Structure formats: structure tokens, C-alpha cells
Amino acid sequence: HINEELKNNETVNDLYFTFEENNDCIEFCFNEPSPKGWSVKPYDKPTKVSRRAIDDYGSKSPPNFPQRLIEITAEPGEGADRLSYPVTLRGIKSDNMELNIVLKTVIQQPLPTSSSMSLRDEVNSATAISQRQILNTSHLGDILDLLKRHGYSGVNYYDFGLHLGLLPRTLNVIDMERGDVSSHFRLCLEKWLQQADDVKGKGGPTYDTLIQALRKIEQNAAADGIDRELSIGKF
Incomplete structure (x- = not known):
């Protein structure tokens, strides 16, 4: 999916984890303020995925895991050329308890328009x-x-x-x-x-x-x- 949506994406490592005892979901925590020039907003608050949903989706071949939508916008100006935003994880045990969202902006020139077109x-x-x-x-x-x-x-x-x-x-x-x-x-x-x-x-x-x-x-x-x-x- 990442390859389809973002042609210039960088390869990322898989996240391996187990659920904490008596816990049935993984929570993505957006606690840090958005960096200057950026806005990072999850659509769902709190942003959670249940163990059952992961098991149900993961049992398919190929796996099709649940997703949560995050709205990320950049404003022109200082700091908007690159985003690095940490997302902490709760409810699981893993060697990596923090994900980092990294994005770069690319300025595209507007297409020329024909002067003869009304x-x-x-x-x-x-x-x-x-x-x-x-x-x-x-x-x-x-x-x-x-x-x-x-x-x-x-x-x-x-x-x-x-x-x-x-x-x-x-x-x-x-x-x-x-x-x-x-x-x-x-x-x-x-x-x-x-x-x-x-x-x-x-x-x-x-x-x-x-x-x-x-x-x-x-x-x-x-x-x-x-x-x-x-x-x-x-x-």
C-alpha cells in the first residue's frame, strides 16, 4: 500500500510485538506537539487497534491489517521541508516502543495554462x-x-x-x-x-x-x- 501511495517511500522495518497481559489493544499516542510548519492529527482519539481486529486481518493471505488515518499537513515556511514526529506505543511489549513519522516536502511547479482557453x-x-x-x-x-x-x-x-x-x-x-x-x-x-x-x-x-x-x-x-x-x- 505504501508503495502504491508514496512512490518515493523509504523502506521501513517491521514491528514485532506481543500484547501486554490483560490488554486487548495497541494504542498509538500522539502526545508530542506538532513541529513548526506541520500539523499531525489522528482522526480517531484515542487511536487504538484491537487484538481481535489484528488477528482477523492477519489471518488472511496475504495479510491485510487494519489501518488508522492520520491527517498530516505542511504550511509553507521555515521547518516545512521535513517532518520527524515520534509516536509512542502502549499496550504491547516490543524492542521498539516508538515509531517515527518522517516526511519530506517537494515543491511542484504549476502546469502552464493556455492563454487561448477561456x-x-x-x-x-x-x-x-x-x-x-x-x-x-x-x-x-x-x-x-x-x-x-x-x-x-x-x-x-x-x-x-x-x-x-x-x-x-x-x-x-x-x-x-x-x-x-x-x-x-x-x-x-x-x-x-x-x-x-x-x-x-x-x-x-x-x-x-x-x-x-x-x-x-x-x-x-x-x-x-x-x-x-x-x-x-x-x-
Whole structure:
């Protein structure tokens, strides 16, 4: 997954651990303040993964372990060229009780635009691309905000996930995870963005397939609202 999302990632060592006695989860602690120029925020607080979830996912071949989303943003200026952020671990026994998030920023030059292209053409072109572009887990926060703005909270995420291309076995595992409907819905979208199961067969993780899936579960108001927002280039 790292190789797919981050083409320039560095190789990291595996973490070997055992659970502490009478403990049934591993907790990732984001206690340190974010360095200057950076913001590091976990989506779930506290950020935990249960022993059962690890065992269930790890029993698959190849293993497909549970994930937790972390939002990391960089602001232009001093200190934003490199991030080094420690995350301490609780609930386990290991030779390494701290993970270090290391990122480097790369400044990309904007693509030149044609002077003969009208503003309307630029907006329409960008919108058409945005609805068909393949999304990934870095878009999860934007997608959650988009769905929330248009009134869909994921209350029937199981059916929604089926229409996005996820299989019942994946959704059943999500359903067994600790947490409320919103956390299960977030995991459902994560799997979709990771192109699990038959997501590619449904057209891949795009805004277009998201809208189609909403219509199939009769969330037409949300689908229409998202379609309108994308069509005017607001999103």
C-alpha cells in the first residue's frame, strides 16, 4: 500500500510485538506537539487497534491489517521541508516502543495554462477530470466533508459499500470493529479508496462511482448535491 501511495517511500522495518497481559489493544499516542510548519492529527482519539481486529486481518493471505488515518499537513515556511514526529506505543511489549513519522516536502511547479482557453473551459475541464480521477486515502477527509455537507452520514454504509465494490466478508470484518457507525463508515471508505475487493470492477474510487452508489441506495438528494457542487467546480 505504501508503495502504491508514496512512490518515493523509504523502506521501513517491521514491528514485532506481543500484547501486554490483560490488554486487548495497541494504542498509538500522539502526545508530542506538532513541529513548526506541520500539523499531525489522528482522526480517531484515542487511536487504538484491537487484538481481535489484528488477528482477523492477519489471518488472511496475504495479510491485510487494519489501518488508522492520520491527517498530516505542511504550511509553507521555515521547518516545512521535513517532518520527524515520534509516536509512542502502549499496550504491547516490543524492542521498539516508538515509531517515527518522517516526511519530506517537494515543491511542484504549476502546469502552464493556455492563454487561448477561456475561464469557463478551464473550470469545465478541471471538473470533468475531478469526477473521473482515481482517488486514494489522502482524499478521505475531503470525501467525508463532501458527504456530510450533502446530508449523508453513512447510516447504511454496508449497502453503500456493496455498491462501491466491497465484498460482504470485508464489510463483515468492519462491522465487527469497535466503534460507532461513523467510524465503521470511515473504514468502509478507506477500503474503497484502497481499491479492495471488486472496487476496480465498479469503476474504481472516483467521485462518479461515489455518486452512482449513492443513487443505488436511494440517497438521490446527496447524489444530486454532490453532482452539482462538482459541476460548478466548487469542490
